[in-house]
Structures are given as structure tokens and as C-alpha cells.
Amino acid sequence: MRLQELLNNGEYEIIMRNILFRAKTIESNSKWVYELITKMCGKFNIVSLTGENTAYPIIKDTICQYTGVNDKNNIKIFDGDILEFTDNDGAKVLELVSWNKKTLSYNIYQNGNKQLPDDFTGFGQSSYRYEVVGNIYDNNTLLCYNHNNKT
Structure with missing residues (x-):
């Protein structure tokens, strides 16, 4: 039986959860930002998907997972x-x-x-x-x- 058939029959359930991260921004007033981690152009960022949809450059050593x-x-x-x-x-x-x-x-x-x-x-x-x-x-x-x- 294929996975899709098992899912359709209710025999299996896939549970997905969002993985939340936080890190401090590289700005001089360094604040905590929360959401998803990305690496763009060799630099780590936290992308906030709520509201402004912004990527914040972060200090890599401060990355923390929920x-x-x-x-x-x-x-x-x-x-x-x-x-x-x-x-x-x-x-x-x-x-x-x-x-x-x-x-x-x-x-x-x-x-x-x-x-x-x-x-x-x-x-x-x-x-x-x-x-x-x-x-x-x-x-x-x-x-x-x-x-x-x-x-």
C-alpha cells in the first residue's frame, strides 16, 4: 500500500510542527528576533513571517531553538x-x-x-x-x- 493510500484511509497521520528559533540582531542595540532561520549570501538571518515579512541579520552564536x-x-x-x-x-x-x-x-x-x-x-x-x-x-x-x- 502506498503512503497516500494509508493517509487517505486514516491509518497514518503526519504531524507537522513549526520549528521556532530566536537570535540577537547584529545591530548595535541588538534585539531578540523570532521565527525561521535562513542563510543568505553566507550570512545567517531570522525571517519573520508575521507582519512585515522581514529578514534580520543575526549573530550566529546566539541562535536558540524553542x-x-x-x-x-x-x-x-x-x-x-x-x-x-x-x-x-x-x-x-x-x-x-x-x-x-x-x-x-x-x-x-x-x-x-x-x-x-x-x-x-x-x-x-x-x-x-x-x-x-x-x-x-x-x-x-x-x-x-x-x-x-x-x-
């Missing part, structure tokens, strides 16, 4: 975000969201220490305990550990 999860305030969580986790006792811990190239998944790292990863799987069920408080590009002093220790 994880697909929102925090307790419904703020989108991106790679490179710093989260504040509140445990059952009310104690607060800062954690860094980062892509792990070895496991091909997102991990969270307490105080940004990439030697102590925690799996991001199942994170959605406890996202009500997390709040985005910054990111490693604008607020890297929030973390005790050097975020440049790549995994």
Missing part, C-alpha cells in the same frame, strides 16, 4: 534559557536549558554545570514549577558555572 515547552507563565522555553525551579519545600534552584549532542535531546543543568545533566524528558508535566528568568546571552552572571563548558 524546546516545545512553556514555563509556568506560558513563556516559551528556548535552548540557552535560565530557569528558576521551585521544589516542594519552596527552595529555588537555577537551571540551564541546553542541547546535548551526545543524547540528541535537551537537558537541564543545575547552576549551568554541564557535568550534572538532568533529562528534559517529561519536563512538560512539571513545567508549572519552572520560570524563565533569563538566558546565557543577556544574564550569564545568574549561573555559578561557566556556560561555555560545551556538552
Whole structure:
């Protein structure tokens, strides 16, 4: 049976999702822009498909992908975000969201220490305990550990 026949019979469903990125513009007042990444004439850009349909030249090292999860305030969580986790006792811990190239998944790292990863799987069920408080590009002093220790 061909794929089209399976789809038409309702036996398979193709689920598509948009992949959202953000990055900082190369302008002196460098602001965050969101949407799709393109590479034009050897330079990276974020193309905003909403509104003005504009391509913004960006700083390549600030490209972050949306994880697909929102925090307790419904703020989108991106790679490179710093989260504040509140445990059952009310104690607060800062954690860094980062892509792990070895496991091909997102991990969270307490105080940004990439030697102590925690799996991001199942994170959605406890996202009500997390709040985005910054990111490693604008607020890297929030973390005790050097975020440049790549995994």
C-alpha cells in the first residue's frame, strides 16, 4: 500500500510542527528576533513571517531553538534559557536549558554545570514549577558555572 493510500484511509497521520528559533540582531542595540532561520549570501538571518515579512541579520552564536515547552507563565522555553525551579519545600534552584549532542535531546543543568545533566524528558508535566528568568546571552552572571563548558 502506498503512503497516500494509508493517509487517505486514516491509518497514518503526519504531524507537522513549526520549528521556532530566536537570535540577537547584529545591530548595535541588538534585539531578540523570532521565527525561521535562513542563510543568505553566507550570512545567517531570522525571517519573520508575521507582519512585515522581514529578514534580520543575526549573530550566529546566539541562535536558540524553542524546546516545545512553556514555563509556568506560558513563556516559551528556548535552548540557552535560565530557569528558576521551585521544589516542594519552596527552595529555588537555577537551571540551564541546553542541547546535548551526545543524547540528541535537551537537558537541564543545575547552576549551568554541564557535568550534572538532568533529562528534559517529561519536563512538560512539571513545567508549572519552572520560570524563565533569563538566558546565557543577556544574564550569564545568574549561573555559578561557566556556560561555555560545551556538552
